[in-house]
Every structure is written in C-alpha cells, then in structure tokens.
Amino acid sequence: MMPLLNVKNLKIDIEQSRGELLHAVRDISFTVNKGEKLGLVGESGSGKSLTALSIMRLLHSPYQITGSVALDGTDLYMLNDKEMARVRAGQLGIIYQDPTSSLNPVFTVGEQIIEAIKLSEKVSHAEARTRAIDLLTEVGVKDAKTRADNYPHQFSGGMRQRVMIAMAISTNPKLLIADEPTTALDVTTQARVMELLSRIVEQRGLAVILITHDLGVASQFCDRLSVMYGGKIVESGYIKDVISKPLHPYTKALINSVCTVDLDVTKPMIAIGGQPPVLSNLPSGCTFHPRCPQANTTTCVSTIPALVTIGIERSAACDLIDTKSGSIGFSHV
C-alpha cells in the first residue's frame, strides 16, 4: 500500500548572513499511512516544527530544502505555486501552537472558516456559512450560529483552538498537521481539546502528524512515534513499543525524565545531563554523545549512526544497539 505521506531524505538548511549553513533537519525519512496518527516528539531545536512547515511547503529563503515530500504519490516540491496553493487549501490542514496569533483578530471566526471553505471549492456563501456553523458545532462550540459572528477575542484559549480545528478540517483534508496544538493551554483544557481531536480524527479517518514535546500527550493520541534529536530521527516505532521498551539512549532518558504522579519522591529525578545541542555547533558523530551515559570514545564520537530497522515498524539510530541478535539492549552492557 502506498503511504499517504512519504517524506524522503528531507534536509533543511538555514543560510546565515555569512553564507554558512546551519543544518536544522538532517536527512530524515518517514511515512504516514491513511488514517494513521504519527507523533513527532522532540525538544525545541530538534527540527520537528520545521519538518511540519516543510511538508506544507511554507519555508522559503533563508531555508534551503532538499529531498522529497510526496502526498498521495505527488511530489509537492515538483508542483508550481498555484498547484501547491490548491493542495494546501484542500488536502492539508494545519493547527498551530498559539490560536491567538493564528486567527485574524479583525474578522469573525465564521468569516475565517467560510474563507477557507470557499478557497478549496466552489460553493455559495450561504452554503459555506451553513457548513462553518456545522463545523463549529462539531468541535463543541455551543450556540454556533451566534458564535460564528464573534471575533477571536471573544473566545477563550481552548475555544479558539477548537475554532482552529474547525478551520483545519473545513476543507476535508487528507492530512492534518498539529504543531504543539495544546502547549499554550491549561492542563484540563488540553485534555479536552485532545479528546475532541481524537474523536474528530477517528470519525473522519484523518491522518495526523502531531508535533509535541510532551511524551504524555503523544502517547495518548498517536499510533506511532518518531523521536527527533538535533535534526535527526533517532527512534521510531509503535507507541507502546517505544514507551515500554525504548531502544535509543535519548528516548530512554526522555522517558525517565517524565514527571509522573507515582514517581518516588524520596529520590532525585533521573535527569539528562548537559544541554540540548546548538545548531551552530553540533557535536561530531552521534549528536547525543555528549549527553549519553553509554557513549564510548570511538564510534559514538566519530560516526553518525544510521537509522537501522530493528523490528516491525521499529528503528533506532544508535551504533551500540545489537541489531544482529535481534535482542533489545546494548551489546556491551
């Protein structure tokens, strides 16, 4: 089966004023199938948001993009601008982190959803409005007929994010990209918005890329997970496999450093030492080696580990993993 989205050897470089290149995303490949929910997890600077923007083809100079992004078999980077605009309007939906700055403050939310609908297909204004109101009802906005005529500032943060979701699904996209959709929201609002998103995605059979720094949010929503670090995917797999048996030392460390309600309060937390990598000064070899408790001074420092398949839909980029025996763990420990 052909995947819905096929990202191959994607590289994103940022050109600096002095002509040097920062390697923000370094040769990543992944696929998303129809109806599948993929989580891209990483810290700030890991390249996860740039990956999302490059799928939407929203990155221009100083960003330099190589590789291919194919949606339903069509390479988006081979399309002209007009064709791409049509794909964006009809087949891709995106939800950004901050609903306040992604809604236009001087138009009512109804007008903004109607605009999105009319850009993707030829419908009358009245019909677009009816659909906009239905969508607002679907995302849980009460009294949608009146609320459609309200401006963004008349909605709370959680409600604004619901409006963003309504707008993103208004054109019946094939793929929905949600970039930290709940990071700006309260915990309880976050839980409600994620529940809503789950329901809508399920009902419509949408494929989703969820970008988040929060392993908890990702694991409750996604089918598969790709963990990013320093512009590379370091581990991928089904969510349960990754959470219960992480392979890459970074994934392990990340899972260990999650604060949960049953953590032993008498012990210090298992923290990841050091600092996240800085793009202008990426470490040699494995990007994680300066912070890795298992790193050795030879391979880890000198060679960039490739993402190796280790099982069904399972891969990790660490030279210390014993792939031959098929056993999970490190050959030298």
Place this chain on the structure above:
Amino acid sequence: MSEILMRVENLAKHYDVGNKKKLKAVNDVSFNIHAGETFGLVGESGSGKSTIAKLILRLEKPTAGKIFLGETNLLELKSKDLLKARRDLQMVFQNPFDALNRRKRVRDVISLPLKVHTSLNEKEREARIIELLGLVGLRPEIIERFPHEMSGGQCQRVGIARAIALNPKMLILDESVSAVDVSIQAQILNLLRELQDKLHLTYLFISHDLSIVRYMSHKIAVLYQGEIAEFGTRENLFANPVHPYTHTLMNSIPDPFHEKSGKVSEIGTGDESIDKVSTGCSFRSRCAIGSQKEICMSVNPGLTANASAHDLVACHFPTTSSEYAQALKSLSQSGG
C-alpha cells in the same frame, strides 16, 4: 514539626472590572508554610496562584488579609523595612529569558542584589558570584555571558543564583520549570531540591502541573478560581483526593504510562466558568456531581476538615476518585 515561617490569613484580591462588578482573583485564602518545607500551589490559569505570589512579594496590594513572614506583617511595612524583608523573600520567574536583562552580563545580573543589600566590595562580590554559580551547577566562565549566549536551562540557573544571592529564607517559584525543555526540567527540579537541603530554604512552589507539584511539595493546596478547593499533605492528597476539581486535574495529566480513568470532556466545557458564578460553588458548572444540586447552586462550600482524608476540602459532596469516575460515566451514559 518546624516553626511556621509564613502565615497567610484571609488573603483577598478583588479587581474592579467595570459595571460595579468585581473579579475575585483571590478570595479568602489562608495557609501556613513551615520552615524548610515546600508548599505547593496548583491550579489552572486564572486560579489566582500567580496573584498570590505577587501579593506576598507586595508587587500588588491586597484587598484584604495579612501576610506574616516570621512575626512581621509584610503588608504593614514601609518602604525601607520592606526592602529589608525582601532579602528574605526572593522569586524565580517562569520565563528565564524574560527575567534576565538581555543587555547585562551574568555578573551584572547577580551582583545587583549584592550591591543593593550588602556592603561587599567588588572583589568580594566577584567571589560570591562565582560561589553562587557553583551552587547552581554553572562554570565560572559563564559570568561573562549575556542571556542570549546561554540555553534556557542555563538562564534559569542564573535566575536561581540571583534569587539565592542574599541567603533568603524563602523562595517563591512561579512556574519555574514550565518554560524549559523537557530534558532540562528534571535537572532544575533536582537542583532546587538540593539547594533546599543545603541552604535550608523554604519554597512556595507554584505550578499548573500536578505531577511536578507532587514531586516537589510537602503540602499542597489546589486552587480554583481564587479559592482553595482542597488542601492536604502530599501523601494524603494523592492517596485520597476528594474534591471533584482535584479529580478533574488528575484525569487531565497526560501520562505516557497509564490509561486515563475518565474522560474530561464529559463535564461542561468550562467556558461558562469565565462568567464567574456569583452564588454557590464556583466549580459546579464543571462538576459531575453538583451541577444540578440545590445546595451547590446556592451555598459556597467553605474549606472544612474532611475527617476521612485528614484534609481540608471545600465541597458539599466530597467523593473518592472511583466514585467520581462512576459519576462521570453515568453522566455520559445519560447523554449529559
């Protein structure tokens, strides 16, 4: 038990919002913080947790109430004595970049409180700054850096170094790890606990994240719309939470290792909570139990002792988490 370091009594802050309406950001909040312990305040945005921090630091003037640090009522202090009191009471802010002046080097940032409050000369200050950087796990070279030359975690460590520069008795930590990266969060939490032991610090730890508040705090107050909904020791509160809002918060935690016990969206959207209810329990519009009950609509439940939980709770119908999950379930089955 150690002595009480801070006593907050009937603290209130009401804002005029026009039309003779008042927004009760903080309403009749009382608690004691014992020396050497961490007191956690947890709640959503708008719950009043940051307002309490500002009132304690006297960055805002309360409508009513008293705040004692030791035997001194902070609210009665005149400017000179207030300056002295602030030596004992320091704050670490949420966003480490915004909290540091981006035109100043680390040296200048940390030396300012030393210049204002101590008689150390330049050489002594330099030595003290290096000592402080060591305490928060930073190398001495960092003294020359500007904020933009440091990572978020390093900036937050500088913020902590500045806060402990004057050997305060108490630190107010307002969402101090919310803006740092996940991998750094644990480092900072560990550092704060180490410093507490080493320097015998007392913490007021404010966060929206229940798991982090649990990890850090000996006692916890759950705030909802300016009032304490539930209060207890860490052990009691987590072993036996009884307020519906506490259950809601616990159900909302995105935990990668456990399935959720109940859905959150089964109760009201919570949007109506923006128009604050004037009578009765402020949580009732989101509550699976009290939304239709007469007493919840008419009487504001005060904070009272809950015998079974050894806690304080402001609820007419305290329930266990399994009872509450059951109530949520029957509510969703009846289509409500």
